[in-house]
Amino acid sequence: MKYSKKERQKLLQQTIIDNPFVTDEQLASQFNVSVQTIRLDRMELSIPELRERIKGVAAHNFENDVKSLPIDEVIGDIIDIELDERALSIFDVKEEHVFQRNGIARGHHLFAQANSLAVAVIDDDLALTVHSEIHFVKPVRAGDRVISKALVTGKDDSKSRTFIELTSTVENEVVFAGKFEMYRTKGKGEK
Amino acid sequence: MKYSKKERQKLLQQTIIDNPFVTDEQLASQFNVSVQTIRLDRMELSIPELRERIKGVAAHNFENDVKSLPIDEVIGDIIDIELDERALSIFDVKEEHVFQRNGIARGHHLFAQANSLAVAVIDDDLALTVHSEIHFVKPVRAGDRVISKALVTGKDDSKSRTFIELTSTVENEVVFAGKFEMYRTKGKGEK
DNA sequence: TCAAAAATTAGCACTTGGTACTAATATCAG
DNA sequence: CTGATATTAGTACCAAGTGCTAATTTTTGA
Structure with a gap:
């Protein structure tokens, strides 16, 4: 059984939080919907694309690294x-x-x-x-x-x-x- | 004045360590060489491409978050x-x-x-x-x-x-x- | 029940920041 | 001057998208 839009979006959000490295394609097959649906979902939830997510994590890390190298x-x-x-x-x-x-x-x-x-x-x-x-x-x-x-x-x-x-x-x-x-x-x- | 190949590669390496988010294009203009030269340099030095670098930083961060201290x-x-x-x-x-x-x-x-x-x-x-x-x-x-x-x-x-x-x-x-x-x-x- | 609205899917052109490969030039050293 | 080394140029291709239009399916409300 497929999830409702709301349920799917909720799970989607959590899934991406848990693993920001997941691609739209993987998500699509996980939720049994098309890639386009995933993209629409991301847009509605304002979740950036994979690369931007990763960049975000890395940038955060980098900042922390730079000023907390000793820390x-x-x-x-x-x-x-x-x-x-x-x-x-x-x-x-x-x-x-x-x-x-x-x-x-x-x-x-x-x-x-x-x-x-x-x-x-x-x-x-x-x-x-x-x-x-x-x-x-x-x-x-x-x-x-x-x-x-x-x-x-x-x-x-x-x-x-x-x-x-x-x-x-x-x-x-x-x-x-x-x-x-x-x-x-x-x-x-x-x- | 341009740098010698060796000098450039040394600086390149450091530049990327300092800021892994830099693209080949930016590096090319910084060192006044073509993008291709930068790519050859990266290959010789086994420096991965931007996205892989960023992914590395992000993944490292992700792992470290989990295992930073004995839980x-x-x-x-x-x-x-x-x-x-x-x-x-x-x-x-x-x-x-x-x-x-x-x-x-x-x-x-x-x-x-x-x-x-x-x-x-x-x-x-x-x-x-x-x-x-x-x-x-x-x-x-x-x-x-x-x-x-x-x-x-x-x-x-x-x-x-x-x-x-x-x-x-x-x-x-x-x-x-x-x-x-x-x-x-x-x-x-x-x- | 049936049409309008909402949701989903599909397809295409285009983007970034590359790889892989070939080929042409430039530069330098003996 | 010639051969090696270094550099540049250009092409096809890739992943993981965006942006857009259009078609199809599903849901819903009157």
């Missing part, structure tokens, strides 16, 4: 940063980050946010975590907004090390704390 | 486990786990494997990481197969704690080591 490698959104001094990031805990069984966030997500922030705060092309001591102070749950603060507390230039103290809070309560020892390739300000 | 409950495949004793897991490092800049795996992936394993080895409905001290001993790269071993070394039943020693190796070389202090709700064997 792209980060878990959580960095909202404030002062290189070699401090940094702040937000991470919204969602269903997929918690144990189904008890709704508590898996430790490695909190660590990932912290570790990413520790890497980001270092003013260097390359920063690696060497050592870290961490405390999971209080369970975090889906829906919580975790704010991570990284503070550079010291350096050992001879060993190319930077020391960072990290605290994550939910509504002003500490949930995670850690010390990070990071390795950097170059000293501050070098090029 | 799965357990990171790595657990291949052997003896509850409350020891456990073993394998994690194959792929391109998406490493820094683009230097090809070294991001620390939180290694931590995630370790942490997942520490949680799994505990014979309890609910285990949480309380404290952890970790060392990133040696850089791990895409293509490496990381084998994590968790060993339960002690317990403090009065505090509901389990202590675990964890070692991750690549081809028998230690790359990551850590001690984990885990919290469990119930004692061993309880139900």
